Amino acid sequence: MIDLYTTSSPNGFKATIALEELALPYTVHHIKIASGDNRQSAFLSLNPYGRIPVIVDRDTNITLFESAAILLYLAEKTGQLLPSDIKGRWAAIQWLQFHSCSMGPILGQRVHFETSGAKVPIAIERYRRLSEEAFAILDARLAKAQFLAGDEYSIADIATFAWVHVAGLCDFAMDPYKSLALWCARLRARPAVQKGIAIPELATGP
Ligand SMILES: N[C@@H](CCC(=O)N[C@@H](CS)C(=O)NCC(=O)O)C(=O)O
Numbered sequence: 001m002i003d004l005y006t007t008s009s010p011n012g013f014k015a016t017i018a019l020e021e022l023a024l025p026y027t028v029h030h031i032k033i034a035s036g037d038n039r040q041s042a043f044l045s046l047n048p049y050g051r052i053p054v055i056v057d058r059d060t061n062i063t064l065f066e067s068a069a070i071l072l073y074l075a076e077k078t079g080q081l082l083p084s085d086i087k088g089r090w091a092a093i094q095w096l097q098f099h100s101c102s103m104g105p106i107l108g109q110r111v112h113f114e115t116s117g118a119k120v121p122i123a124i125e126r127y128r129r130l131s132e133e134a135f136a137i138l139d140a141r142l143a144k145a146q147f148l149a150g151d152e153y154s155i156a157d158i159a160t161f162a163w164v165h166v167a168g169l170c171d172f173a174m175d176p177y178k179s180l181a182l183w184c185a186r187l188r189a190r191p192a193v194q195k196g197i198a199i200p201e202l203a204t205g206p
Contacts (some may be wrong), residue, residue, distance in 0.1 A: 002026040005046060005054040007033055008203040010104070013162040014067045015053040017196030018074050018155060021081060026055075030200040068100045071155035083152045092149035095141070095156035099163065103134040107163045111170055131167070135177050138164075142179040146186075161187045165197060 004019065004026050006012035019026050031037040031052050038050045046054045047065035054065045055073070064070050072093075075082040083089050110127035113120055138160065141148060148156040164184055168174060174181055187193050197203065 001058045003029060003056040003058065005029045005031050005043065005056075006052045006200060007031050008199075008201045009033075009052070010107075010162040010166045011051070011067045012053050012200075013165065013197050013203075014159050015055065015070050016199040017158045017162065017193050018071055018081065020192035020195045020199075021158070021190075022074060022078050024074070024078070028200050068096050068155075068159060071096065071159060075155050081153070081155045081158070083149050083154060088149045088152055088154075092152075092154040092156045095148035096154075096159055098134075098137075099156065099159040103131075103138075103160065104163055106130045106134060107167060110172070111166065114172075115170060131172070135164075135167075135174070135180060139177040139180040142183045147183070157183075157187060158193075161193065162197075166203065169203060 002019065002024060004015055006015055006028060007030060016028075031043060033052075037043060038052060043054075044050055046056065046063055049065065051065065053067055053070060054063065055070050056063045057073075057077070060077075062073070064073055071081075082092050106127055109123070110131045113123040113127055138148075145151070147153050148160060161184065164174075164180065165188075168184070174184075
């Protein structure tokens with residue numbers, strides 16, 4: 001049994017989508033960031049950085065934070081959601097890393113500067129440009145392959161989708177990215193994805 005500490009946010013949705021895809025039994029603990037649950041000592045003992053998601057796998061006695069590490073752990077635990085051939089496997093890890101280093105943090109900053117109400121034009125311009133560059137790279141990749149790793153759906157798709165989904169909720173212009181939009185629609189049609197983005201609550205915006 002896995003305990004998942006999460007909230008309705010892009011990083012949280014990666015864990016819920018993966019757990020739903022894998023049909024692993026798990027218990028959700030809703031960490032309400034606005035109430036400061038993530039700064040309480042009980043939560044900080046799981047992740048000293050005070051961020052969701054966190055999992056505690058009671059079967060292995062392993063506690064993990066960082067969403068990409070959680071996705072890799074769940075893939076290894078089940079032997080699913082990572083291609084078994086070496087080329088596909090490393091393509092998935094590469095795109096997972098791209099999401100972690102070059103996409104998620106950039107989109108996080110863009111969401112912050114575009115929705116916080118404080119108008120900081122230099123920051124808005126910078127994060128808009130960098131996130132559009134990331135969308136263009138993903139769009140070009142998805143014009144050539146059904147999924148980020150190639151023919152197989154993987155944890156790289158799950159991680160990237162969670163951010164693209166939230167960008168959509170924030171009304172970021174996605175029109176130029178036709179292949180990215182088609183891929184997004186394919187993922188959104190998956191029952192596990194639909195469930196994952198509604199746990200612990202359906203996100204309606206930033
Ligand atoms: N790199 C981390 C980022 C986690 C993260 O920033 N989570 C946000 C929610 S999406 C959070 O817990 N924020 C709480 C805070 O900033 O105090 C991951 O991928 O898990």
